[in-house]
Amino acid sequence: MWLPLERPTYSALTSDIDVDLAVVGGGWVGLHVAYLAQRDGAQVAVVEAAEIASGTTGYSTAKLTSQHGFIYDALETRHTVEVAEQYATANVAGIDLVTGLVDELGISCDLTRAPAWAYTLEPTRRDEVASEADAARRLGLPAHLDETIDLPFEIAAAVRFDGQYHLDPVRYLNELAEAFVSAGGTIYEHSRATSVDELRDQSVNISVERISDRGLGHSSVRANQAVVTTLLPLGSLGGYFAKTRPIGAYGIAVRLRNAAPAGMTIQIEPPNWSTRPWLAAGPTGMIVVGNGHQVGKTDDAAYRSDELAAWTHNTFEVETIEHRWFAHDYSTPDLLPYVGYSPTSTAILVATGFRKWGLSNGAAAALMLTDHLAGRENSWAAPFNAGRIGDAKAVGKLVTGGFHVGKEFIAGRLGNDHPTCTHLGCPLHWNAPDSTWDCYCHGSRFDSTGAVLTGPAVNSLKLDTDK
Ligand SMILES: Cc1cc2nc3c(=O)[nH]c(=O)nc-3n(C[C@H](O)[C@H](O)[C@H](O)COP(=O)(O)OP(=O)(O)OC[C@H]3O[C@@H](n4cnc5c(N)ncnc54)[C@H](O)[C@@H]3O)c2cc1C
Ligand code: FES
The missing domain is CATH 3.50.50.60 (FAD/NAD(P)-binding domain)
Structure with a gap:
């Protein structure tokens, strides 16, 4: 994009x-x-x-922020206060590195300071929002509780981080x-x-x-x-x-009829709509991302991308949709x-x-x-530490993930005519909107000629006929 x-x-x-x-x-x-x-x-x-x-x-939506949805309360509960502190310190150091390099090297990339909100629409989650704001504040992060955000609808509650950034990462x-x-x-x-x-x-x-x-x-x-x-x-x-799962999301870049909201927002419950200004398109440019799912779940890909566009149309006055995409990253069990x-x-x-x-x-x-x-x-x-095995909960998640991959692998062997992934042989699923073959097991993607787009696969597919 x-x-x-x-x-x-x-x-x-x-x-x-x-x-x-x-x-x-x-x-x-x-x-x-x-x-x-x-x-x-x-x-x-x-x-x-x-x-x-x-x-x-x-x-990427390319928000450069230490606000990662809701994470700090979960890190304290799941791990320890010290781990939550180390995560916060690491991410603040990461932000400082990027903003420092922009200054030092004179990089021109639309780096812009803005508040970031993580919000819920569900009144029953207000306590959770307060706990996240408390945890983040205790760790020295610039967190505040809010009841309104920079979007044109009512919310139940939000955590606002001041002084965060967005940029053009490319x-x-x-x-x-x-x-x-x-x-x-x-x-x-x-x-x-x-x-x-x-x-x-x-x-x-x-x-x-x-x-x-x-x-x-x-x-x-x-x-x-x-x-x-x-x-x-x-x-x-x-x-x-x-040890990881490939989780994707849909994105669009739009021009609105009016100025786009200057802040960054993300809804903490699915479909996790996420917004930020898109400065390259001028004051009306905006990026909207969300409606994610595991890579390879392609049966409703076009529908999910259309839902994202429909939410954007219903929430803002959209002039044009300039780009659409689907991309993924990996989550870990802990x-x-x-x-x-x-x-x-x-x-x-x-x-x-x-x-x-x-x-x-x-x-x-x-x-x-x-x-x-x-x-x-x-x-x-x-x-x-990249060599860790993780706690019992993480191991449990790994086992469940292993079952899911095993089922997918066996389905691939039991006579569907899909091509199989060159990584470890799982069946591939045709992603019509993107014209790609996608693997549900570990997220490899191949173009319609069989060339690798994303790993872990490194070898091309041998397709009988081009799609
Ligand atoms: C939809 C979406 C929105 C996101 N929004 C945000 C956000 O707002 N803020 C945020 O902090 N993060 C966000 N992220 C996450 C962030 O974009 C990624 O975590 C980050 O870009 C990962 O960077 P990377 O260098 O690890 O991977 P990549 O950017 O994918 O780089 C990996 C590189 O390795 C190359 N490569 C792959 N295989 C090989 C090989 N075998 N040999 C040689 N080269 C190879 C690839 O071509 C690629 O250039 C988002 C992710 C997604 C999917
Ligand atoms: S089998 Fe691992 S990515 Fe396809």
Whole structure:
């Protein structure tokens, strides 16, 4: 949705290379890690399957906020006050990193300060709203209870966070990438990693397939360390496909007849309508997102996207709908992202599971990862530990998730004629509005010719006939 403006393009990897640090995936997290590590003195190469910032970041609502729906009360209850504090501190640090880089590098990305509201329409949830506001305030966050918000209808109650931000994430990343390259880093686009392996000497070998105007080709990257920031680690790396769920949402970018509300809002109950200004379209531009579901549940995709448009038409005076999209992120069983060393690895690090709040969390992840790489202490990284198994509740969720995938896998073997996913063989579902084949198991998506759009799959489908 965030249209790339004029920007440098980066060539594909055409020969074997050797670097200190390889970053696999040139999205929000990857480019932050690359920039910070290069600044720390490492020789860094980014290997990107498509184009930088073209993954989920390019379809994000892009609120840069420590308000993540309702989370702080749940973190205190589910984990401890200390964990909630570490999460809050990490996300404030992530926001400070981004706003600091905008200043320092002079990045032009419509970064704008605005309040963020998380609201409920249900009077029975007022106590919950008060508890969230209390928990957030205790942690030092700028939270207030409200009974009205910046939208033209009545609500039951809301938590408002002052001094939050929204921005254009693609313009931001394009300029961050240029700063990274100016500092001596290298970016390879159209270069898909197909495997990431730690070798006996604890260096890392990354096999890369390039798709360029010179055709298909294979090269490898040898690195002392690698950070895998591909939204979900590719293939079976670290087993994260089994520990997360791919949750998507629909989005539209509209022009209204009047000025768009200046604040950011999100409804805490489904369909979780989320709004923010869209400054690139002028004062009447607005982005609306919501009505999410697990990737691969495609039977009512067109209906859900239309419901989003209908809510927007019923709530505002809409002049035109300029863009529509569906995108996904991954949730974890215990509300916390996985950031750090992949299990049993001493040279491969990962960051995943941002629950659709990956801008502040993702920038925080980049700080944690570069602290790990440089051997620096980080006082809030512990709960994000990427090797954790989690508490009993998390394990229970993993088991339920495993059942669901098992059922889906067996359904695929019992004679439907859908193509099967090249990740682990689940049946794929045709997503007519997007013309994609989507996997319900772990969220891989393929275009109508069978090319991989999003992993964890790394190999194309072999389709008998094009859809
Ligand atoms: C609808 C929606 C709305 C959201 N709104 C918000 C919001 O308002 N605020 C917020 O904080 N968060 C939001 N998020 C979440 C946020 O956008 C994501 O968490 C964040 O963008 C993830 O960044 P990433 O770098 O991990 O992934 P990506 O941006 O997806 O980057 C991963 C990159 O890796 C590349 N890649 C994949 N596989 C390979 C491979 N094998 N080899 C090489 N490269 C590969 C991809 O092409 C891609 O460029 C939203 C998410 C969704 C889905
Ligand atoms: S994404 Fe894992 S089987 Fe399809």
